[in-house]
Amino acid sequence: MSQASDNTGREALVQVRGLVNRFGEQVVHDGLDLDLYRGEILGVVGGSGTGKSVLLRSLVGLLQPAAGTVHFLGEDLYALYEMDRARLICRSGVLFQKGALFSSLTVLENIGVPLVEHAGLSRSQAESLAWVKLALVGLAPEAGLRYPAELSGGMVKRAALARALALDPPLLFLDEPSSGLDPIGAAAFDRLLLTLRDAFGFSVFLVTHDLDTLHAVCDRVAVLADKRVRVTGTLEEVAATPDSWVQDYFHGPRGRTAQQATQTTDEVS
Amino acid sequence: MTASAPGQVRQEAGPEGVALLLTGDWTLLHYTALSRSVGKLTLDNATPVRLDLQGVGEMDSAGATLLVRLLGTERTQALPESVPGLTPERRELLLTVCNALLHPVLDTRQNRYVFGDVTARIGRASLIIGRDLVTLLDFMGRTLLTFLRVLPRPRRWRLTPLVSHIEQIGFNAVPIVALLTFLVGAVVALLGATVLVDLGLTIYTVDLVTYSFMREFGVLLTAIMLAGRTASAFTAQIGSMKANEELDALRVQGLDPIELLVLPRILALMVSLPLLTFIAVLSGVAGGGLVSHLSLDISVSRYLEIVNAVPLQHFWVGLSKAPLFAFIIGLIGCLEGFKSGASAESVGLHTTSSVVQSIFIVILLDAVAALYFMEAGW
Numbered sequence: 001m002s003q004a005s006d007n008t009g010r011e012a013l014v015q016v017r018g019l020v021n022r023f024g025e026q027v028v029h030d031g032l033d034l035d036l037y038r039g040e041i042l043g044v045v046g047g048s049g050t051g052k053s054v055l056l057r058s059l060v061g062l063l064q065p066a067a068g069t070v071h072f073l074g075e076d077l078y079a080l081y082e083m084d085r086a087r088l089i090c091r092s093g094v095l096f097q098k099g100a101l102f103s104s105l106t107v108l109e110n111i112g113v114p115l116v117e118h119a120g121l122s123r124s125q126a127e128s129l130a131w132v133k134l135a136l137v138g139l140a141p142e143a144g145l146r147y148p149a150e151l152s153g154g155m156v157k158r159a160a161l162a163r164a165l166a167l168d169p170p171l172l173f174l175d176e177p178s179s180g181l182d183p184i185g186a187a188a189f190d191r192l193l194l195t196l197r198d199a200f201g202f203s204v205f206l207v208t209h210d211l212d213t214l215h216a217v218c219d220r221v222a223v224l225a226d227k228r229v230r231v232t233g234t235l236e237e238v239a240a241t242p243d244s245w246v247q248d249y250f251h252g253p254r255g256r257t258a259q260q261a262t263q264t265t266d267e268v269s
Numbered sequence: 270m271t272a273s274a275p276g277q278v279r280q281e282a283g284p285e286g287v288a289l290l291l292t293g294d295w296t297l298l299h300y301t302a303l304s305r306s307v308g309k310l311t312l313d314n315a316t317p318v319r320l321d322l323q324g325v326g327e328m329d330s331a332g333a334t335l336l337v338r339l340l341g342t343e344r345t346q347a348l349p350e351s352v353p354g355l356t357p358e359r360r361e362l363l364l365t366v367c368n369a370l371l372h373p374v375l376d377t378r379q380n381r382y383v384f385g386d387v388t389a390r391i392g393r394a395s396l397i398i399g400r401d402l403v404t405l406l407d408f409m410g411r412t413l414l415t416f417l418r419v420l421p422r423p424r425r426w427r428l429t430p431l432v433s434h435i436e437q438i439g440f441n442a443v444p445i446v447a448l449l450t451f452l453v454g455a456v457v458a459l460l461g462a463t464v465l466v467d468l469g470l471t472i473y474t475v476d477l478v479t480y481s482f483m484r485e486f487g488v489l490l491t492a493i494m495l496a497g498r499t500a501s502a503f504t505a506q507i508g509s510m511k512a513n514e515e516l517d518a519l520r521v522q523g524l525d526p527i528e529l530l531v532l533p534r535i536l537a538l539m540v541s542l543p544l545l546t547f548i549a550v551l552s553g554v555a556g557g558g559l560v561s562h563l564s565l566d567i568s569v570s571r572y573l574e575i576v577n578a579v580p581l582q583h584f585w586v587g588l589s590k591a592p593l594f595a596f597i598i599g600l601i602g603c604l605e606g607f608k609s610g611a612s613a614e615s616v617g618l619h620t621t622s623s624v625v626q627s628i629f630i631v632i633l634l635d636a637v638a639a640l641y642f643m644e645a646g647w
Contacts, residue, residue: 103614108377119297119331125304127377129297132334135369145375149612168297168329199365200330201358 010037012071013171013203014059019068021054028054030227032068038170041197041204043214046224047245052207053097055224056175059205061089073171090118092171093164093202097179099156101148107159108134108144114166133162138192154185158192165196172202178210190216211254223249275299276325276332277306278339286317289339291354292324295332307335314341322354333366342367408604412535415527430533438499438534439541443548445498450490450549454478454556457486462565471565475575478557483583484642487550488542489635492594495542496627500602503534504623507606508616516607526607535599542595546588586647590638594631601627 014036021029028051036042046052057063059070061077070077072088080088101110108130115126134144137158148156157177164172177193178186190213197204208214214221214235222232223246231241239250276293289310295303312318318340328336337345345367348355355363419425461474507530510516519526554576561567605623609616 103612106377115297119300121300125300129300129331129334131372131374132330132366132369135372136330136365141373141375145377165330168331195365199358199361 012036013038013073014205015069015071016055016059017069017071019055019058019070020066021051021058021063022066027227029058029065029068032224032228034222034229034232036171036203036205037220038203039197039201040219041193041206041217043218043221044205044207044224045209045214045221045249050224051227052224053175056094056173056205056207060092060094060173061085090114090167091169092173093167093169095157095160095164095172095174095177097175099148099160101156101160101163103148106145106147107139107151107162110148110159111162111166114163118167130162130166133165134159136165136196137162138188153180154182154189157181157189161192165200168200170202172204174204174206174208176207176209178208178213183212186210186212187216193217211250211257273298273326275302277303278310280310283319286319287312288319288321290321290324291336294326295328295336297329297331300331300335303332303335307339310339312339312341314343318344320348320352320355322352322359325354328359328362330362330366333362334370337363337367337370342371404608405600405604408607409600411527412531412600412603415525416532419528419532425528427529427533430529431537434533434537435541437502438495438537439544442495442498442541442545446491446494446545446549447552449494450482450487450553451556453486453490454482454553455560456556457481457553458557458560459564462560472567472575474561474565475557475567475572476579478561479554479576479579480583482550482553482557482587483579484587485635485639487553488546488587488590488594489631490553491542491545491549492591492598492631492635493628495538495545495595496598496631497624499538500598500605500623500627501620503599503602504605504609504620505616507603508609508619509613511606511609512611512613512616531599531603534603535596538599539592539595542598543588543591546591550584550587582647586642590635593634597630597634598627601630 012035014034016032016034019029019032019034020027032055034055044052044055054063058065059072059077061072064078069079073091075088077085077088101107102113105113108127111130111133112123112126115121115129116123119126121129131141131144134141139155139158139162143151143155143159148159151159157180161174161177164174174193178189181189193204194217196202204217206213206218218235220232221235221238223230223238223241223243225243225245230243231238231246238246241247273296274293276291276295276299279290279292281288281290293299320340340348345363348360348363458474458478461477462471465471465473465477507516507526510530516526519529558569558572558576561572562569602623605619605626609619
């Protein structure tokens with residue numbers, strides 16, 4: 001496995017060992033190992049149905065695995081009592097695929113919920129911090145007063161990111177952040193993610209289908225296949241793996257375009 | 270979490286302006302203490318400031334926000350590299366937060382109550398009721414027209430969905446309707462027995478139960494049951510189809526949702542409700558019979574004799590209302606489904622609304638019909 005070579009003494013915020021997830025007869029993960037190191041953006045890719053979102057759910061405590069351990073910020077997540085687990089999970093932010101903003105609250109109130117509930121702030125304090133978060137993710141002030149149903153897809157993603165960032169978590173889980181966005185919006189979201197990572201230094205677990213996102217933001221890529229992590233490493237290392245799925249994925253027509261696009265932008269900047 | 274010291278800021282007036290000494294953790298955890306500590310200080314823009322961050326443990330965006338608010342955005346942007354303890358990461362954080370703070374902020378206060386709000390609300394609600402009524406009539410017209418258009422073309426009769434709906438709406442509802450009316454029949458008989466025993470007219474308990482179930486309770490209870498059970502199901506089914514864009518998919522394929530979805534449902538309801546009403550009358554009378562037999566000592570044959578003497582016309586009066594109620598319930602259930610929006614929340618709202626509306630209209634129509642039949646002497 002290429003995992004050993006990555007293990008250069010960096011601190012792993014999330015450490016998955018021997019994870020098994022199954023639904024009835026159907027085994028989704030079978031002995032999956034994965035590490036997420038401090039400060040990195042880890043892209044998780046894989047074909048449809050390889051259990052990327054299931055993996056994310058079991059990392060954030062929503063899905064008890066059938067076997068294996070998940071160490072989350074140094075603690076064994078599923079050995080904890082439910083209350084302690086909930087407290088631990090609070091120290092991460094999750095961006096769900098469709099945003100999952102609370103539909104009965106305005107965007108500003110959505111961002112304020114964790115601040116009021118967990119940080120014990122008053123409503124006005126929470127609101128003033130929520131304004132900052134709103135501006136950080138690049139939303140116009142008017143968007144803060146709107147309800148989620150009145151937002152466009154890109155705005156929903158940004159608002160959900162702002163909510164995920166509310167408690168300044170050291171860890172972010174993003175489930176397909178660029179799905180449903182147009183290429184320009186997706187690229188802007190990628191840039192935003194990089195800017196925020198540089199400013200706040202959080203680590204990101206990023207499930208994605210989007211090759212452009214992989215090229216633009218990910219420090220490391222993990223490929224899910226055959227119920228476990230087939231290969232991890234930098235994009236170049238992974239793309240050089242002689243595996244048919246990986247080859248098709250990174251060197252198919254779409255993969256090549258994304259690669260060229262990154263190279264061009266690198267030259268320009 | 271390791272113990273962390275709440276952040277603090279100390280101000281010292283020096284020879285060349287003010288020195289700000291920051292210590293502790295500037296994190297969200299200590300936000301309240303921090304904002305108190307920061308709140309004590311005021312800096313005017315002209316004073317030169319010497320910042321010292323060496324004593325700061327951790328700093329996150331909440332702490333950075335307070336610091337930037339204290340310094341002011343201009344001063345933050347111009348922070349020299351030489352500030353002690355200002356690592357490149359921390360500088361990046363402060364600048365990012367600073368940029369965010371430059372964005373304008375809107376007023377979020379709720380509008381206070383002002384005089385006239387009540388009348389405005391009444392006006393708005395009346396307009397909505399009026400518009401809803403027009404929509405209902407419009408939908409009724411469309412449904413009838415579609416029915417007339419389909420009627421002469423037997424090939425377009427949707428028999429399979431019709432039968433399937435009759436099973437769900439009618440057949441599956443038999444146990445609940447029978448049980449409910451049986452119990453109400455028993456209660457009416459008990460009530461009658463209690464009141465009539467003082468007058469020595471206990472035998473009229475049987476008439477009370479029979480008349481009330483044939484004319485009113487049989488059809489009314491069934492209609493209310495179906496308004497709760499079926500109107501809500503119609504709204505939820507059609508509403509979730511709408512949320513899933515299935516209705517649009519039908520339309521672009523040249524298919525008429527009213528013909529495909531509404532007609533079979535309403536027709537099934539119009540078949541089921543009279544049949545269920547018949548069952549309701551039977552089981553209500555049976556419930557009354559059980560109580561009469563047990564507590565009034567009226568024998569079963571005597572009971573049936575009295576029931577038999579009640580003119581059948583009362584039964585027809587009750588039953589004649591059933592198709593009308595069925596039509597209205599089905600219409601409202603389907604229409605609310607069409608009116609619902611794209612979200613699950615909206616489907617839920619319209620489901621509630623369809624139940625409330627259909628029960629309301631059923632009771633209203635029943636009251637009007639009772640008056641009419643009484644005046645007509647039937």
